Amino acid sequence: MTLRTFSILFLCLLLAGCSSSGTWGWYVIDPTTKQGYNNIRFLLNGFGATILLSIIAAILSMCIGLIVALPGMSHNRWLRLPSRIYIEFIRAIPLLPMLFWVFYGLPVVLKSMGINANIDAFWGAIITLAISDSAFTAEIYRSGIQSINKGQTEAAKTIGLNYSQTMRYVILPQAIKRILPPLANQFIYIVKMSAFASVIGMQELTRRANELVVTEYRPLEIYTLLILEYLVLVLIISFGVRRLERKMGADESK
Amino acid sequence: MAKAIEIKRLNKWFGSYQALKDIDLNVSHGERIVICGPSGSGKSTLIRCINSLEHHDSGQITVDDIELDQNKESIAAIGAEVGMVFQQFNLFPHLSVLKNLTLGPIKVRGLSRSEAEERAMRILERVQIPEQAHKQPSELSGGQQQRVAIARSLCMEPKIMLFDEPTSALDPEMIAEVLDVIVDLAEDGMTMIVVTHEMGFARRAADRMVFMDKGEIIEMGAPKDFFEAPKTKRCKTFLNQILQH
Numbered sequence: 001m002t003l004r005t006f007s008i009l010f011l012c013l014l015l016a017g018c019s020s021s022g023t024w025g026w027y028v029i030d031p032t033t034k035q036g037y038n039n040i041r042f043l044l045n046g047f048g049a050t051i052l053l054s055i056i057a058a059i060l061s062m063c064i065g066l067i068v069a070l071p072g073m074s075h076n077r078w079l080r081l082p083s084r085i086y087i088e089f090i091r092a093i094p095l096l097p098m099l100f101w102v103f104y105g106l107p108v109v110l111k112s113m114g115i116n117a118n119i120d121a122f123w124g125a126i127i128t129l130a131i132s133d134s135a136f137t138a139e140i141y142r143s144g145i146q147s148i149n150k151g152q153t154e155a156a157k158t159i160g161l162n163y164s165q166t167m168r169y170v171i172l173p174q175a176i177k178r179i180l181p182p183l184a185n186q187f188i189y190i191v192k193m194s195a196f197a198s199v200i201g202m203q204e205l206t207r208r209a210n211e212l213v214v215t216e217y218r219p220l221e222i223y224t225l226l227i228l229e230y231l232v233l234v235l236i237i238s239f240g241v242r243r244l245e246r247k248m249g250a251d252e253s254k
Numbered sequence: 255m256a257k258a259i260e261i262k263r264l265n266k267w268f269g270s271y272q273a274l275k276d277i278d279l280n281v282s283h284g285e286r287i288v289i290c291g292p293s294g295s296g297k298s299t300l301i302r303c304i305n306s307l308e309h310h311d312s313g314q315i316t317v318d319d320i321e322l323d324q325n326k327e328s329i330a331a332i333g334a335e336v337g338m339v340f341q342q343f344n345l346f347p348h349l350s351v352l353k354n355l356t357l358g359p360i361k362v363r364g365l366s367r368s369e370a371e372e373r374a375m376r377i378l379e380r381v382q383i384p385e386q387a388h389k390q391p392s393e394l395s396g397g398q399q400q401r402v403a404i405a406r407s408l409c410m411e412p413k414i415m416l417f418d419e420p421t422s423a424l425d426p427e428m429i430a431e432v433l434d435v436i437v438d439l440a441e442d443g444m445t446m447i448v449v450t451h452e453m454g455f456a457r458r459a460a461d462r463m464v465f466m467d468k469g470e471i472i473e474m475g476a477p478k479d480f481f482e483a484p485k486t487k488r489c490k491t492f493l494n495q496i497l498q499h
Contacts, residue, residue: 154307155344155403159358159410160333169357173348 006231028218029225039212043225046205050233053125053204054191060130061190062183065137070167072142083138090135095196099128103200125197133190137183144179145171177248184241188234195230205229256319258283258414258445259304264313266299266469273299275469277313281414286440287447288456288477291466292492297449300466301416304447305336318413334362337407341419343399345391351378351402352387355409363410370409377405381435397428401435408439415439417448451496457481465489 029043030036072083103124110117119127148171156166198207209226213219259281266274274296281287289297302308304315306322306329315322317332346354355374359365365373378384381401383394391399400420407415417436421429433455440446440459450456456463456477463480465473465488473480473489484490 149342149344151340151342151344152346154338155340155346155406157307158305158333158336158338159406160330160362161358165361169361170346174346 003235010228024221025218026221028212028216028221039216039222040225042212043205043208043222043229046203046208047229047233049122049202049204050191050194053122053129053194053197053202054187057126057129057133057194058187058190060126061133061137061186064130064134065141068134068138069141069145072138073145087135087138090131093132095128095132095193096199098132099125099196099200102128102131121197121200121202124200125194125202129190129193129197132193133186136186136189140179140182140186141175144175144182147178148174181241181245181248184237184244188237188241191233191237192230257281257316258285258318259447260314260316261300261304262314262316264300264303264310264315266296266303266308266310273469274303274310277469277471279464279471279474281445281447283413284443284445286445286459286461287464288460288462289447289449289464289466290451290453290456290492290496291472294468295466296469297466298418301338301418301447301449304416305333305338307338334410335413336416337410337412337414338416339400339403339407339418339420341422343391343396343403343423345399345403345406347391350388350390351383351394354391354402355406358406358410374405374409377408378402380408380438381405382431395428396424397431400424400428400432404432404435404439413445415444415446417446417450419449419451421450421452453481453493453497465492467492 027033027036029040031040068083068086071079072087074080103119103121106124106127107117107119152170152174153166156170161169194204195206197204198210201207205226209222213222216222257280259279261277261279264274264277265272277296277300279287279300289300291297299308303310304317304322309324310322318335320328320331320335322328322332346357349357352371352374355377356365356367356370359370359373360367363370375384375387378387381404383398383401383405386394386398386402391402394402400423404420420436421432424432429452433452436446436448437455437459448455448460460477463473463475463477464471465480465484465486467488473484473486475485480489481493484493
């Protein structure tokens with residue numbers, strides 16, 4: 001459905017570009033010419049960085065999210081408080097300022113603490129994406145875990161399991177079915193937000209498009225292709241998410 | 255000889271609502287107690303305090319000479335002696351029947367897988383469903399699920415069993431099979447406290463009846479006296495209501 005709508009839209013754009021008015025110049029990314037072929041290769045080479053960046057950031061975000069979410073569900077308010085503060089605080093910071101802070105500010109902070117760390121664009125982007133996203137993954141974990149009936153925890157307690165055993169053997173295996181689909185959705189968000197890494201010089205899809213625009217002066221065509229690149233990536237992921245949801249749903253009804 | 259359970263002046267509040275008022279109750283080893291009373295009378299809360307699923311606000315609970323306070327050691331020590339069966343079974347739905355039974359013995363008691371499975375099968379024989387060992391809980395009937403839940407508790411070899419309305423969530427035709435298992439345990443000398451409305455079962459298995467209302471123990475006595483000559487009006491009214499049906 002969505003795919004068809006988009007293909008029609010794209011076809012219209014293409015046709016518009018082929019008219020004689022000359023407002024479109026598809027030649028910049030025409031693979032039949034040498035220049036166009038090189039340009040396309042240059043742009044598509046950004047996929048690797050975008051995907052790698054997103055995957056590492058997503059994995060880190062899942063880990064941080066769990067570490068933040070677990071104390072957030074404690075009965076002890078002093079354990080709950082830091083988790084709550086972290087989530088509210090991180091959620092309130094827009095991604096771009098946080099990216100600048102991590103990339104330009106964090107090395108200075110670390111240096112003043114005696115740690116000489118050089119944060120490059122790749123890790124700067126990963127840290128920022130992971131932290132910014134972890135507030136959302138933490139909330140996903142929380143709602144997933146809290147959706148499991150309280151009786152499960154009680155039963156685990158009466159057979160003597162301690163907190164971490166209860167989580168590991170009883171609660172998380174059940175909660176994972178409700179957590180995975182929204183987590184996978186969150187991955188789409190990370191992929192899109194990874195475009196911000198371009199502003200600190202990370203050579204991913206958006207950065208490459210920007211650089212090519214500067215040399216070719218063809219923003220319309222190049223950015224159109226850029227959008228399509230993200231579209232393809234996200235559609236592939238959401239296809240995977242859909243399948244995952246169906247599989248989880250089938251398990252649930254069993 | 256020390257009592258299995260000693261409860262002294264136990265009080266429990268939920269916010270401003272007092273769920274338990276000055277409860278005193280002693281249970282001897284091997285004694286079978288049935289607690290009955292209208293809903294909201296604090297029966298479940300009382301037994302949930304014994305295995306610290308609820309924390310009491312004042313008073314004293316001693317199980318086998320271990321006093322229950324809020325520190326982890328006493329909770330764990332008492333938890334190791336007390337098994338519990340819930341109204342809603344609370345089986346682990348993602349694990350097979352056998353795995354439900356072996357989880358505690360393996361992870362808590364440190365048994366090997368084969369030892370734990372051997373014990374689990376022996377107990378499944380006892381509750382008469384060894385053939386269900388490899389099924390998922392959702393494939394079983396309610397009565398079978400509750401028998402698995404009882405078996406899961408027994409696998410931890412508790413000295414005391416608590417039953418919180420074990421048949422209230424069951425279809426009528428399945429109540430007997432669960433009660434039979436509990437009676438079998440009772441005849442074997444297990445110390446138990448059963449919260450239930452099944453008065454036939456109470457007559458058959460109880461050494462002592464406890465009637466609770468509004469957070470207090472109103473009446474206590476041998477089943478014969480309790481059913482034939484209740485002393486208080488509240489207890490009479492209650493018995494009339496449930497025995498009519």
